[in-house]
Amino acid sequence: MSSLPLEKRVAVVTGGSRGIGGAISRLLAEDGATVAVLGLPIDRERTETLRLHLNGSAPRLHFYEGDVGDFGECRRAVEGIVAEHGRIDYLVNNAGITRDHTVRKMTVDEWQAVLQVNLSGPFFMIKAVLDTMVAQQFGRIVNISSVVGQGGNFGQANYAAAKAGLIGLTKTVALEVAKNRITVNAVAPGFIDTEMTKAMPSEAIEMAISQTPKRRLGQPEEVAHLVRFLIDDNAGYITGAVYNVNGGWYM
Numbered sequence: 365m366s367s368l369p370l371e372k373r374v375a376v377v378t379g380g381s382r383g384i385g386g387a388i389s390r391l392l393a394e395d396g397a398t399v400a401v402l403g404l405p406i407d408r409e410r411t412e413t414l415r416l417h418l419n420g421s422a423p424r425l426h427f428y429e430g431d432v433g434d435f436g437e438c439r440r441a442v443e444g445i446v447a448e449h450g451r452i453d454y455l456v457n458n459a460g461i462t463r464d465h466t467v468r469k470m471t472v473d474e475w476q477a478v479l480q481v482n483l484s485g486p487f488f489m490i491k492a493v494l495d496t497m498v499a500q501q502f503g504r505i506v507n508i509s510s511v512v513g514q515g516g517n518f519g520q521a522n523y524a525a526a527k528a529g530l531i532g533l534t535k536t537v538a539l540e541v542a543k544n545r546i547t548v549n550a551v552a553p554g555f556i557d558t559e560m561t562k563a564m565p566s567e568a569i570e571m572a573i574s575q576t577p578k579r580r581l582g583q584p585e586e587v588a589h590l591v592r593f594l595i596d597d598n599a600g601y602i603t604g605a606v607y608n609v610n611g612g613w614y615m
């Protein structure tokens with residue numbers, strides 16, 4: 365089955381209740397897709413808040429609780445989504461965390477926590493959805509990497525390693541499932557105006573803006589539109605690619 369209207373498509377967006385994921389969930393729901401937000405308990409209320417902004421498309425937004433760093437929880441959530449909505453067409457691996465310290469000060473726990481959520485999480489989710497996508501002979505997977513995975517960043521060895529690893533995962537899965545009409549791509553945002561960025565010291569934000577040729581932070585909606593492009597039925601020949609959306613910071 366190739367061309368279906370968006371109204372018949374089902375998307376899973378991890379961490380899709382706020383920030384970049386929230387903008388992706390909102391855009392896909394407004395365009396007509398059914399959207400399953402997979403998130404932590406705290407994301408349930410955030411999804412309700414997002415729903416308040418959706419007006420007519422609010423009934424298409426659903427919340428499923430699950431920690432992407434736990435394979436059992438990923439599998440259970442995916443089973444629930446398939447049972448309720450019948451299929452999964454799009455997986456956006458967006459959930460991510462930071463635990464910043466220089467390598468000398470970074471604890472092993474901080475290293476492992478970030479690798480577990482930002483790299484093992486996408487692997488677990490991909491593993492959980494692939495049988496469904498292969499059976500459908502259709503799927504679009506978009507992994508939210510980062511400019512930090514391409515160029516490194518002071519104090520973010522764990523995050524940079526996870527986001528660089530995600531690019532390797534993207535390319536390998538793309539190779540493995542190309543024959544099943546499933547595409548797998550990565551999006552690498554620069555500094556985007558979200559809660560994650562707001563947690564940074566203001567000097568670090570100023571520094572990031574000064575290093576960005578566009579001289580501003582990106583907006584979550586600007587990342588969402590790129591994801592929307594990549595999940596389109598017409599994007600079937602794009603796979604294993606990494607798309608920058610970084611204001612020219614890293615070229």
Ligand SMILES: NC(=O)c1ccc[n+]([C@@H]2O[C@H](COP(=O)([O-])OP(=O)(O)OC[C@H]3O[C@@H](n4cnc5c(N)ncnc54)[C@H](O)[C@@H]3O)[C@@H](O)[C@H]2O)c1
Pocket residue numbers: 378379380381382383384385402403404406407430431432433457458459460461481508509510511552553554555556557558559560561
């Ligand atoms: N904001 C930026 O500047 C920027 C830049 C490049 C890449 N990114 C990446 O984009 C993605 C979204 O970032 P954001 O700025 O919107 O972050 P955010 O903190 O605003 O949102 C992240 C969401 O993921 C959820 N989440 C965290 N851990 C989870 C887990 N274990 N299981 C399920 N859900 C979990 C959070 O509860 C939250 O809803 C992340 O992967 C981040 O690394 C962000």
